[in-house]
Amino acid sequence: MNHIVYIIDAGNTLVKFAKFEKGCLKNIKKVNFNKINEFIVDQNINKFPCFASSVLDERDNLILQEQIPSLKFLKNSSKLPIEINYKTPETLGLDRICNSVASFNLSKQNNALAIDIGTCVKFDFISKEGKYLGGSISPGIDLRYKSMNDYTKKLPLITEKTKTTLIGESTIESITSGVMNGIQAEINQFIERYCNEFDNLFVFMTGGDLEYFDIPIKNNTFVDEFLTIKGLYHIYLLNEA
Numbered sequence: 631m632n633h634i635v636y637i638i639d640a641g642n643t644l645v646k647f648a649k650f651e652k653g654c655l656k657n658i659k660k661v662n663f664n665k666i667n668e669f670i671v672d673q674n675i676n677k678f679p680c681f682a683s684s685v686l687d688e689r690d691n692l693i694l695q696e697q698i699p700s701l702k703f704l705k706n707s708s709k710l711p712i713e714i715n716y717k718t719p720e721t722l723g724l725d726r727i728c729n730s731v732a733s734f735n736l737s738k739q740n741n742a743l744a745i746d747i748g749t750c751v752k753f754d755f756i757s758k759e760g761k762y763l764g765g766s767i768s769p770g771i772d773l774r775y776k777s778m779n780d781y782t783k784k785l786p787l788i789t790e791k792t793k794t795t796l797i798g799e800s801t802i803e804s805i806t807s808g809v810m811n812g813i814q815a816e817i818n819q820f821i822e823r824y825c826n827e828f829d830n831l832f833v834f835m836t837g838g839d840l841e842y843f844d845i846p847i848k849n850n851t852f853v854d855e856f857l858t859i860k861g862l863y864h865i866y867l868l869n870e871a
Contacts, residue, residue, distance in 0.1 A: 636675050637863045638682035638701070639725075640694060647675070648859045655856060655863075663690065670697050681866040683724045683858070702869075704728075709868050711735070713761045723752075725858050729836065730754045730762050732861030736852070737832035743824050744857065747837035749773065751813060753820055755828075768816065771839055774809045791842055814843050821846055 639646040645666050649656045661669045663686075670676065676698055683704045684691055695701055704724055712734055716722050729744035734756045736742075744765075746752040749772065753765040769777065771791055779787035788805055796811060798804030825831050825848070832850045836857035845853060854860070 634678045635863070635866065636678055636680045637859055637866060638680055638684075638694075639859055639862065640682055640684035640686050640691075642685060645694075646859065647673070648856070648863070650863055655860070658856065658859065666694070667697050676700070679866075679870070681862065681869075683728060683862050685724075704862060704865060708865060710865060711760070711868055712756055713759075715761045716764055726752060726754050726765070727762075728858045728861030728865065729834070730756045730861065731864050732854070732857045733832065733834040734760060735861070735864050736834060736854070737850075741828040741831045743821070743831060743833045745817065745821075745833065745835045745837075746857075747813070747817075747835070747840045747843065751816060753824075755824065757828075758830075766820070771809060771813065771842070774812070775805070778805060791839065793842055810842065817843060818846055821848070821851075 633652050635650045637648040637650060639648070643662070644660045645663055646658055646660050647669070648658045659669065680698050680701045681704065682694070682701055684694070686694070691703070706720060710727065710731060712731055714722065714727070725746065729746055733742035733744040739758060739760065741758045742756045744754040744756075747770065749770050751768045751770055755763050755765050757763060775788045778785045785805060786802060788802060792806070794803065794806045794810045796807060798807040821833055830850070833848070833852065834857055835845060835851070835853050836855055840853065845851065
């Protein structure tokens with residue numbers, strides 16, 4: 631087993647390079663796609679094994695592959711430490727798979743719920759038997775703001791993300807309250823329902839917009855901004871064994 635491995639999470643605007651050394655996450659660098667060649671050369675990444683999850687199109691994936699010839703991608707055919715019990719596995723996002731793998735591993739094989747607050751609000755449940763059963767997807771902050779602006783004539787488009795009060799005293803404040811408090815209520819209610827249905831549940835929360843919400847204070851609830859990366863690394867280890 632190589633002592634140094636780079637795990638790559640290629641998003642639409644940023645590519646995250648996570649350096650693992652002897653099984654420990656050392657650092658993560660976020661790089662704009664148009665600057666990845668310079669970063670790869672500067673860090674000598676070509677010298678090490680690399681494993682990636684990507685939402686890029688085929689052309690950009692080929693560009694990434696050309697710059698890192700040894701790069702391997704996570705695919706739907708990759709070996710996983712969990713069983714996917716999903717009616718449409720071919721449509722299951724790779725980030726949801728990675729979050730689920732990390733959550734099951736970190737929970738030490740207990741019932742686990744992964745919550746990712748980003749472009750969308752995603753809940754993913756994995757049973758203590760290691761079976762991924764599914765979850766839910768709803769619009770995130772930006773999508774909710776944009777939909778109200780798109781589908782009404784007078785509601786403004788809000789781009790600022792911030793915590794808010796319960797009662798909005800203007801139209802902008804009311805929209806902000808509806809979106810932010812609505813997502814907060816969604817988080818709280820879903821966690822409560824999952825906890826009522828599944829015993830000894832471990833909850834893992836992640837995502838770029840998580841900072842705008844209060845984390846329910848419960849036992850076995852954890853915040854991990856690197857959840858996706860950790861799941862991807864765990865999958866890499868399984869496929870390289």
